[in-house]
Amino acid sequence: MYSSPEYREFRDYLHANGMNVTPERMEVLSLVLKQKGHFRIEDLIRNSARRKKSISRATIYRSLKAIEQAGLIKSIRSIHDEKIFEIVKxxxxxxxxxxxxxxxxxxxxxxxxxxxxxxxxxxxxxxxxxxxxxxxxxxxxxxxx
Amino acid sequence: MYSSPEYREFRDYLHANGMNVTPERMEVLSLVLKQKGHFRIEDLIRNSARRKKSISRATIYRSLKAIEQAGLIKSIRSIHDEKIFEIVKxxxxxxxxxxxxxxxxxxxxxxxxxxxxxxxxxxxxxxxxxxxxxxxxxxxxxxxx
DNA sequence: AGAATAATTGAGAATGAATCTCAATTATTC
DNA sequence: GAATAATTGAGATTCATTCTCAATTATTCT
Missing domain, CATH: 3.30.1490.190 (Ferric-uptake regulator, C-terminal dimerisarion domain)
Structure with missing residues (x-):
């Protein structure tokens, strides 16, 4: 569970920054890694909502920010100026x-x-x-x- | 008044698109041309507010969109993801x-x-x-x- | 393992940018 | 100058994102 290099990297980032490793943060990263190509925050929120234990909008935003700062994702803007994330590869x-x-x-x-x-x-x-x-x-x- | 090439270009754009030439639109362009380098929408709104006849926020937004489509300005994003315009030169x-x-x-x-x-x-x-x-x-x- | 401490979460409120609504006003056309 | 269509302003509305704070949970220390 949560063993691929991305999780490890994220954990390292959290530790290095005095942040806790929480199930919510790991779950958001897991949702992110399930996306193929580019995705919008709303997609993640919707995906999370249809799970047994859904994660709050606030926490998804907060976790995405951490994942971005950890260098695992980055954001771009679509033609319609909409914010879109992609996994950094x-x-x-x-x-x-x-x-x-x-x-x-x-x-x-x-x-x-x-x-x-x-x-x-x-x-x-x-x-x-x-x-x-x-x-x-x-x-x-x-x-x- | 309003005779430099930018105004002419903007008028042409408006005519070509069946839009009216209004004092408000010309005034917004005038505010834009007074800016040096890069500017934020809020700057324009503040500048307009301190004039005898101020222009509403809605109209400033609407005019900027027209001026952008006329190709006279374009928008970029700052490090803080803030929307910034610049005059196209x-x-x-x-x-x-x-x-x-x-x-x-x-x-x-x-x-x-x-x-x-x-x-x-x-x-x-x-x-x-x-x-x-x-x-x-x-x-x-x-x-x- | 359990207590103490500090960080995190969730729910909803709050913010802030941008858009919309619609009646009153104004530009354009003839 | 009258008729017609477009525009404006003020405030309401929307939508994404952030904030608040009490309750919960991860981490650390012994």
């Missing part, structure tokens, strides 16, 4: 289709190193970045014909 | 200091063309993008010593 950037809303992940090493170079030229020390390209995905492009 | 990206919150604009041609190349490889047709690099700005780096 190594860095990548996003293409977002303005027609169908699809979120396409990509990673490009040249892009990463070019960014470092740009930061360097401004004496800026980067810690992380967000890059979103909006446009039309290949599926929607072909539909249009 | 040709495309650029952002470095955001996590210590002092400073927003540094930059533009890099290599970055732009690399992005096009990446989109091409995914058959994705880009229309615009957002790139934010978080980290520590040069001023804060030097303070730390």
């Amino acid at each position: 190594g860095h990548h950037d996003h293409m977002i289709c303005e027609l169908c809303g699809a979120i396409i992940e990509f990673y490009d090493l040249d892009l990463e190193s070019l960014q470092d170079k740009i930061c360097d030229s401004q004496d800026f020390l980067p810690s992380r970045h967000v890059m979103k390209i909006f446009g039309t995905c290949s599926i929607c492009r072909n539909k249009k014909d | 040709g495309h650029h990206d952002h470095m955001i200091c996590e210590l002092c919150g400073a927003i540094i604009e930059f533009y890099d041609l290599d970055l732009e063309s690399l992005q096009d190349k990446i989109c091409d490889s995914q058959d994705f047709l880009p229309s615009r993008h957002v790139m934010k690099i978080f980290g520590t700005c040069s001023i804060c780096r030097n303070k730390k010593d």
